[in-house]
Amino acid sequence: MNILCPVCKKKLIRTGNSCQCENRHCFDLAKEGYLNLNLHNSQNTGDNQDMIKARRNFLNRGYYSFLRDEIDGLLDENDSLIDLACGEGYYTSFFRCKDKIGIDLSKTGLKYASKHDKSTLYLLNSIFHNPLEEECADKVLTIFAPVAKEEIVRLLKKNGVFILARPDKDHLIELKQLIYEHPYLNETEEIPIDGLQLINEIPIKRKEKVAGQDITDLFMMTPYYNTTSQKDKDKLQTVDELEISFSFLIDVYRKY
Numbered sequence: 001m002n003i004l005c006p007v008c009k010k011k012l013i014r015t016g017n018s019c020q021c022e023n024r025h026c027f028d029l030a031k032e033g034y035l036n037l038n039l040h041n042s043q044n045t046g047d048n049q050d051m052i053k054a055r056r057n058f059l060n061r062g063y064y065s066f067l068r069d070e071i072d073g074l075l076d077e078n079d080s081l082i083d084l085a086c087g088e089g090y091y092t093s094f095f096r097c098k099d100k101i102g103i104d105l106s107k108t109g110l111k112y113a114s115k116h117d118k119s120t121l122y123l124l125n126s127i128f129h130n131p132l133e134e135e136c137a138d139k140v141l142t143i144f145a146p147v148a149k150e151e152i153v154r155l156l157k158k159n160g161v162f163i164l165a166r167p168d169k170d171h172l173i174e175l176k177q178l179i180y181e182h183p184y185l186n187e188t189e190e191i192p193i194d195g196l197q198l199i200n201e202i203p204i205k206r207k208e209k210v211a212g213q214d215i216t217d218l219f220m221m222t223p224y225y226n227t228t229s230q231k232d233k234d235k236l237q238t239v240d241e242l243e244i245s246f247s248f249l250i251d252v253y254r255k256y
């Protein structure tokens with residue numbers, strides 16, 4: 001997959017630890033191995049160190065490995081794959097596709113990802129305007145992250161496949177019941193994307209006992225973490241163990 005210069009859009013060629021275009025715009029790879037092509041001074045700097053650490057701890061305990069395996073079953077080793085909002089690469093690093101790119105705005109996430117996974121090129125960039133050539137990917141993934149609709153369609157080859165993993169209705173319902181007086185179910189309406197057709201929706205579900213620090217780490221991974229009061233967060237400490245539903249929807253779209 002070709003990476004384009006964020007300044008002039010010419011192809012970037014990698015030599016050693018840097019990438020340069022024919023107009024001599026040059027970008028060095030960070031010592032961990034990721035490439036920073038983010039020229040936009042955006043407010044959004046992705047997930048912070050604490051959030052990444054919590055997610056890494058939780059995911060490395062294997063609770064979501066059944067989701068990772070399910071997505072892996074939808075991929076082919078000859079695929080060129082782009083993981084939009086790849087975080088610290090828990091999923092990206094696992095897939096055995098021949099050509100993989102992970103994009104995220106979190107420096108902490110990409111430092112970890114690129115240090116531990118040399119099979120993927122990690123790019124520090126927004127998923128909403130990324131530096132990749134159009135129609136370069138067989139598959140594009142988004143796992144628990146914003147859906148960059150226009151970029152997904154632009155990046156996919158004709159008949160290429162977009163895979164979206166998102167929470168199903170009752171995902172983490174027991175955790176919400178512990179914290180909130182009136183817990184609500186997640187919205188699961190179909191997300192329409194112009195240029196793509198939804199061809200499959202795969203629900204997968206498991207209940208697992210989660211204990212101790214894993215409960216806090218899990219809560220920190222959720223969007224509720226930033227909007228919940230300290231008083232409600234303290235309720236997490238009132239249980240030693242909780243049986244929690246992990247319910248996901250995997251939506252599969254094809255570009256027409």
Ligand SMILES: C[S@@+](CC[C@H](N)C(=O)[O-])C[C@H]1O[C@@H](n2cnc3c(N)ncnc32)[C@H](O)[C@@H]1O
Pocket residue numbers: 044045046047055084085086087088090091103104105106109125126127128142143144145146221
């Ligand atoms: C909930 S995490 C999911 C990470 C990963 N897909 C996973 O499931 O482990 C959401 C990720 O989106 C990234 N993110 C949010 N907005 C972004 C944007 N505009 N461009 C790139 N990454 C973004 C965050 O830094 C974070 O790593």
